[in-house]
Amino acid sequence: MTAPEVTALGVAERLTSLVGALRAHGMRIGTGETVDAAQAVAALGLADRETLREGLAATLLHGTVQRQVFDPVFDLYFPSGIGAPDSGPADREELRERLAEALAAGDEALMARLAAEAVDGFGGYGSSPGSDGWSSQQTLDRLRPQTLFARVRDNLRAQGGTSGFTDRLLEDEIRRRIETFRRQVATEARRRVAERRDRDQLARRAVATTPDRLDFLYAGKLQLAELRRMVQPLARKLATRLAARRRRAARGSIDLRRTLRGSLSTGGVPVKPVLRRRRPVRPELVLLCDVSGSVSGFSDFTMLLVQALHDQFSKVRVFAFVNRLDEVTPLLEHGAADPQGLGARIQAEATLTGWHGSSDYGVALGEFAERYGAAVGPRTTVFVLGDARTNMSDPNLAAVRQIAERSRRVYWLNPEPRAQWGTGDSAAPEYAELVEMHECRNARQLGALITRLLPV
């Protein structure tokens, strides 16, 4: 633990800068919570770092997703140690040997100590102040923990610690432990860098944000997987909100004829107003999704979300396009949808491209109006998902106008920031004149838009 260092810098100061860093990540933490956190520190003491971590998390956080930002930031402000580990310079083979043992035992505390040694021994680069630092990438490249996989597995099997049925679980378990070690190395490298550079700046930049604020356009593969895991909980939340809106919409307007009829029994005085009954008509939904490389992350996420919400609508039809358009509704059928492979399956099974591979909104929208015009009726709400970048071809505004006239509403969700609409080959302003266009850059915005825009 770091008691001497913490007191040196002042716990209060450290706590407030931790709160500042969390606020920079979009968490709303009031002064009241900071005071609570300080009280928690006083009650818990500084003796045990993990207790302190849980205590601060309990007082400062308001939701589960915030935790994955909190943990790395906490590691920066309340580091597990200072400076280099006390052991001497590490020998690569010897370190790998010890790591293999730790992985076999699944001892995370030992793995963390080894991560510290590894960063110290292999992660340093540069020599002049200002350009030097610690790299987790370099550490992992030199140490290559993934190559220990076979050795750990064979060791464990030889020990007979695993047998029979559970043997098949072993490989995945080892892989997860190696993944844990990689994360520990990253944390350790960040901590060492923070000792040299400005801690506050590092906490803002080097810590990934919560998945609901991830920009769709810049999300990597891992982050997209994280987004996909959000689909089900988000859908459940949205379904509750939609149901609540539907209930509210059913209250309120008075059925005059039935109120007057009822008033006859009380001598013409309308004692009991009768409310108009709403016929439960579930709306229809049509989704037009650009699935070309640049925006496919956004489209996949939205398609899965709408599919998860399918019981809220009488009919959902989903069309995908790049420069040609095809219906993909059956690919999204409940149960059949394997979220990971969705993008690949759409590319494989639907005809989406003609002569070239870049997106062409004009041709695709024209094809929709022509071939699937019957899918759109007065009860249909159409959502178009895409960045409206037409690659300099004709935006085909007539087709959009035609779809807009025939449907109940058309909304366009654009994953690009509003400031970039109309730059380069973007036809966003032209389309925005015809249909309502909304900026939709992350899951949080999408959730808010869906609650507001989806018909009830």
Place this chain on the structure above:
Amino acid sequence: MLFTSVDDVSERLAATGYLASPAVATTVFLADRLGKPLLVEGPAGVGKTELAKAVAEVAGARLVRLQCYEGVDESRALYEWNHAKQLLRISAGRDESWDETRTDIFSEEFLLTRPLLTAIRGDDPKVLLIDETDKADVEVEGLLLEVLSDFQVTVPELGTITATRRPFVVLTSNASRELSEALRRRCLFLHIGFPDEELEQRIVRLKVPGLDEALASSVVRVVGALRAMDLRKVPSVAETIDWARTLLALGADTLDETVVHDSLGVLLKHQDDVLKAAAKLDLDAV
């Protein structure tokens, strides 16, 4: 103060049969120390409600439970006047003046206390459990704000009732609706996730005492593997315990393909999950 230290929390909860992770123990300790309500979130079946019961048992307190559901309102959560009894009282005292009757029928005798008011009145220790807070309507949250921040309730005819002894409050939520920021601010937040392997083994062995140690460890490892898969509904601690009980009832001493294949339905509740898990665990040969 119920507890003296974080370790004290773990030990005493364990004595009642609730094995708490360090996060749970720390947060319960803080909730007690800071006198703040505890908001517990997490997947179904990880022991959110059990935590409140265990704390009540440790503290020797009465557990007052408010089960929230859609449409729960003031008269179900706070208090209600006993109209029938009031009418009887009025018709019984025919010769009294109105003033006498009025002061009489709005006395405590005719008050039906509901959980929130019950938890505040009286001097005995209480644990107030507000279960599935996310199921209640937004209006009820407003009601909770007054109760949880000042521990007082205003009854117009009687005046404001303030708690002489603050109850230990636990709110649980499955996050089917986002609770309001105002409510979250008044609470300590605790997310109970799935326990780590070692803790889950201890839980299984505590709850299913007849189970062989090696089998318990295999059970927990299989459940861990299932949780790592991308399933619609991953098995929770409650399912792990159910499965362990099932295996005990089936008289299985070790896991093999047939046993796992036949009892997978205890762990997984969707057919596509069962198919997927069977494929990944190589059970298809059976």
